[in-house]
Each structure stands twice: as structure tokens, then as C-alpha cells.
Amino acid sequence: MAAEVHEGMAEVRNIDTRERILDAAERLFMAHGYDGTSMRQITGDAGVNLAAVNYHFGSKEALMQEVFRRRLDWLNEERMRMLDEMEAGSGGQPLKPSQIVDGFFGTLLRMADDEKRGGLTFLRLLGRTLTEPSEFIRTFLAEEYAHVLERYKAALFRALPDVPKAEIVWRFHFMLGATSYAIAGTDALRVVTDWGIEEGDSVDRLDRLLPRLMSFLLGGLRAPLPQFAAAEGEQQAARAA
Amino acid sequence: MAAEVHEGMAEVRNIDTRERILDAAERLFMAHGYDGTSMRQITGDAGVNLAAVNYHFGSKEALMQEVFRRRLDWLNEERMRMLDEMEAGSGGQPLKPSQIVDGFFGTLLRMADDEKRGGLTFLRLLGRTLTEPSEFIRTFLAEEYAHVLERYKAALFRALPDVPKAEIVWRFHFMLGATSYAIAGTDALRVVTDWGIEEGDSVDRLDRLLPRLMSFLLGGLRAPLPQFAAAEGEQQAARAA
């Protein structure tokens, strides 16, 4: 009797097993890194059999890719959708830098509150992975979502016509770093923030992180240019005129 | 005869072996991470025997700590020395934010040109490790050099009396992230910077990275406060007056 129920639920349990593995892998990769997490830990945590990972995903590397794809496909479609929407509403005018930054980084940070999209766990995993040494996964991310970066970069070029393009690319990069580190939420962070914070100020609240980060990013993006770049900026502005 | 020469050089070869192991470990940990690097790779690369790591350092973890200590002791002494010097020359007045940022992050970045202090290899290792999941090493770093962060944080509090302290701590954290990511120099960086850079513009030149990063960091540090924090800033300024 139990066997019949088991057979009847085979399809459902299959899907369930896949998700359970992905959830456990996401959590463990976040906490201990790719190389620091074994398939025994993952399947143990997920409550499934050791062989299930290879059956459902083929290998540990393929599992890692699927962990990211599950979240990033949605995120990057959302980013594209927001850019489409903002550009449709701007009447052909360049967007404001704050709109672009919010579309890219704000959309990312708002995932932290969305448990069904991975929430803070996935965000931290992503933040850490961007500087982690597992080459195959950085390559995968760069290739899979290059088109999104490209469109946002182009939007920034239009929004800041008198800033040299090289400078914008660098600043985009600095913004990525500040954001990654903030969401990675390492213990180094905790040590820093534990000092000298006024009583009652809840540093850890995510709804405050977003405006804090936004101010910082925009301040950096629009900062005065370094001297050698300011000269290039004048040339670029002259060409455009 | 050969045996006598060997014995006579024992001390020298000892030191040499230690340094060779540290150099190889620094390079490999940077490229593949702590968990992704085996002691066989390290000793193979260093051209020494496998057992030498445990003889000289005791364990893989202790080796990793020594890799960092070798570079960071100097860096953090230099940071302290610069702060002492600047404060001695300011006549009791608060320092300028740009001085403080240069003392902390400029001193770090200038290590990239100093091959005998680890150069770019160590800088990248450090940048990656700050978000890496190896807990023991982040704990080690946080405890070992906490006093330096504390002094720089205090200097920033004095330099920016009407910015809430919590805000300064966060912005310090964002600056750390932007810098880590920039020096980690992942492939994600390379992909980003390969797009749309004008011909002849050498994006990779380190002497340009420093002023670029400085402008960005200072722009972020001095950015307008987010609304909720601006209110706190007024209170803080009122208390100080």
C-alpha cells in the first residue's frame, strides 16, 4: 500500500527533491564556499540521498550553475524590464543616474526581502562569489548575463555624456564592489559595525541599507573626476558638441 | 664532502624554504582560494618537500595566517605611522577626509607596486579573502588588526562631526568593498572593462587606479545623507554645539 502511494507521488517528490537540493546548496555554498562544501553535506542537509545530486544535475559544478540560474534569470529579466520601462517613459531623454543605479542595484537589494527569490541567503552567496576564486562560476556569470551589464553601461554613457567612458566603467565596477561587499555580510562587517554605533540604531535593518548604499553609490558615481580624466572629459564633451 | 656543505648551509636553506613556501602559497591561494589549493600544489610549486609545510608552519591554517601576517604587519604599522604623522602636523585640528582615506586605502594600493611586499599578488589575495568564506582567516584578520580600523574610524568621526557615526561606519564599509573588489581583479572586472574603452586608454595601469578610486571613495564618503540619516545628523550636530 505504501508502495502505491510512493509510486503515485513520484513526479511530485522528484520536483521536491530538486528544490530541496538547490535550497541546501544555496545555503551551504553561501556559508562555506564552493570548494568548502561537499555533496555529502548538501544531500545530508536536504534530507535526500547522496546519489540524487548527480541524478538531477549531473555534477557538482552543474548544481552550482543551477543554483545561480534559478535566481539570476529572474533578476536580470527584471533589470531589463525596468530599463525598458524607464526609457519608454523618458521621451527619448537620457535617464537620470539615480534611476539607472536603482534599476541595477536597487532591484538586486530588494531581492533580500523576497524569500521566495532566495532572500538574503542568495544575495550573500552572490556577493561572495563575485570575488571568489572558483573560475568556472565567474566565467559562467560573466557570459550568461553580459548583455544586462552592457545595456546598463550604455544607459550610463548617455546619462553622463561629459564623463569619459573609461571612467564610467571603472565607477560601475567600484559600485559593484561596494554592493557585493555590503551584501556579502562577512564577519569583518560585523566587527566594523559593532563599534561606536549609537544605542537603538539598528544597523542591520535592510530597509536602511538600500538608501544608505544608494547615497554612497551616487556620490561616488558623480564625484569630481581625477585630474588626468578631467582633461579627457573635456575632449569627449567637445567631440559630442 | 657534500654532506659537510649541506650541514653548513642548513640555517640558510631553512629560511629559504620558508620563504619559498610562503611565496608559492600566496600565489596559489590568490589564484584558487584556500580550499581550492592543496599542500601538494604548494610544495610542488615551491620545489620543496611535502612534509616541509607541517615542519615549518604546523598546519595549512597556520601557513595561511603566516601568509597574511608577513604582509599585513608592515601595512598596518605604516598606516598607524601615517596617521600619527598627519595628526602631529595638523595642530590639533581634525584631519581632512582625503588625508584619512589616503592613509588607509592609498597605503594599501601603493603596495601593488612594491614587489618585495607582495605586490599585486598579495593585494588580490587580500581583496578576495575579505569576502571569502574561510571563517578562520576572516576572524584572524579582524582580531589581529582591529586597532587600526578603530583609529581610522575615530579620525573620520572627528573629520566629519555632523555625519552620524553609524553612517560613517557604513560608508567605511562601502569603501572597503569598492577597494577589495577593485584589487581582487576578477575576470568579471576584465569583462566589464573590456567594453567600450577608448583605444589607447590603458585601463589596467595601477597609477591611474589610485586617483580613480580616491575620487570615487571621497565622493561616496561625502555624499548627501539619506533622508532618515540627515535628521540624525542634525541632532548630532546640535549635541556637539
Place this chain on the structure above:
DNA sequence: GTCTATATCATGATAGAC
């Protein structure tokens, strides 16, 4: 689809000769 059992290999660490 799920399980047990196992093949195959790499890891960190150490004992003991030299």
C-alpha cells in the same frame, strides 16, 4: 526516482630513516 555499495582518487598529516 531512489537507494546501497563501492570504485577511484586526492587530501592533510605524521612516523621514522637519514
Place this chain on the structure above:
DNA sequence: GTCTATCATGATATAGAC
């Protein structure tokens, strides 16, 4: 201090019964 040889463990992956 350096070497060889080896231990004990844990890794990914798979074969084959159910």
C-alpha cells in the same frame, strides 16, 4: 631539516538492485 612512505579520511562519481 629533509626525505620517503604511509595512514586515515573524505572527496566526486557511478553501477546496479529495487
